[in-house]
Amino acid sequence: MITSFPPSQWLRRISALQVHWRSHRVAAAGGVSFLCSEIDKRVSKELQRIQVDPDLLPLIRAAYTSDLNTKIGGARPDERARLEAVLKATDEEENRTARLYAAGKISEEIWDTLWAEWQDRRNQVRRTLETLTVSQQVHIDNLEMALQIIARIGTLYNGLERKDQKELLRQVVSRVVVNDAGNVSLELRTPFAYLRDLTQEIRTVKKQSKRGKAEKKTDGITTVGSSGACSNQLQSCGKDRNLSEPSSGLNRSIFLQRIESPYHAQLVRLSTLE
Incomplete structure (x- = not known):
């Protein structure tokens, strides 16, 4: 353990x-x-x-x-566009899945798991976008x-x-x-x-x-x-x-x-x- x-x-x-x-006392059993x-x-x-x-x-x-x-230093000019595209794709994926959830085609547990993944992805991409502006x-x-x-x-x-x-x-x-x-x-x-x-x-x-x-x-x-x-x-x-x-x-x-x-x-x- x-x-x-x-x-x-x-x-x-x-x-x-x-x-x-x-x-030297023992804590809980095991x-x-x-x-x-x-x-x-x-x-x-x-x-x-x-x-x-x-x-x-x-x-x-x-x-x-x-x-x-x-x-x-050698950043590609399309890097920001690529990251922004990831954000857009995440929004679209969430919207499609929301429709499935509203129609009862996926469970609440699956929705909660996917929603957490989308938030993590957005936060990660946004941090990277912010870092791009740092010299x-x-x-x-x-x-x-x-x-x-x-x-x-x-x-x-x-x-x-x-x-x-x-x-x-x-x-x-x-x-x-x-x-x-x-x-x-x-x-x-x-x-x-x-x-x-x-x-x-x-x-x-x-x-x-x-x-x-x-x-x-x-x-x-x-x-x-x-x-x-x-x-x-x-x-x-x-x-x-x-x-x-x-x-x-x-x-x-x-x-x-x-x-x-x-x-x-x-x-x-x-x-x-x-």
């Missing part, structure tokens, strides 16, 4: 159940209970794991700048601010008061997941999840680069250039994609959703904490 809840709820739960957990202090340590450890190595920062900036240039420099500034936070999030979290720890988790983490073994994983908000994915990709590339160089040395082949040449050139060393090129799996609408920064004002404050 896996338990998940927003970070604010997790912190409230710690406060409410602190005595309960520390006394339930799982953990020491507050142990969960806190594991959250802190997970944040340390997410923290970005300083030497990767230039590579991450190069990668997201390339994505921005391709997805936004590329604003996106760069937001990503840079988020990068500065995630680059020191583990150290920062451990040095904050409980109130500020709670605020940091609320703005960076969308959900804390705890399994039966007490292992913790964190689901990040935008744009932190996007930056973590870039970081993981770059780490994988660097490992492959080191492994490739070791194999060359074993074969008696001398590698030309410095040990960091591959990373400096953002080469993927055996992979098809160069890290300076955009992620092929990200279409424009999804990319815009992943880099949006809905909590900009709060992030500005967090970026100034020490």
Whole structure:
């Protein structure tokens, strides 16, 4: 069984159940209970794991700048028209289905499910349309601010008061997941999840680069250039994609959703904490 809840709820739960957990009492029958202090340590450890190595920062900036240039800087002129067409098609689909519902050809349960899907689709498209009006420099500034936070999030979290720890988790983490073994994983908000994915990709590339160089040395082949040449050139060393090129799996609408920064004002404050 896996338990998940927003970070604010997790912190409230710690406060409410602190005595309960520390006394090792078992909760409801079949339930799982953990020491507050142990969960806190594991959250802190997970944040340390997410923290970005300083030497990767230039590579991450190069990668997201390339994505921005391709997805936004080189935007197709028909992008807005396409999204507006999606809204229009959604309205037409809803109208057709409303007639079927009025005629008793679909159930109320099906109607409610479809209505919720239409609202989600509209909200997603409208957010993307709003993002189209935001300049590329604003996106760069937001990503840079988020990068500065995630680059020191583990150290920062451990040095904050409980109130500020709670605020940091609320703005960076969308959900804390705890399994039966007490292992913790964190689901990040935008744009932190996007930056973590870039970081993981770059780490994988660097490992492959080191492994490739070791194999060359074993074969008696001398590698030309410095040990960091591959990373400096953002080469993927055996992979098809160069890290300076955009992620092929990200279409424009999804990319815009992943880099949006809905909590900009709060992030500005967090970026100034020490």
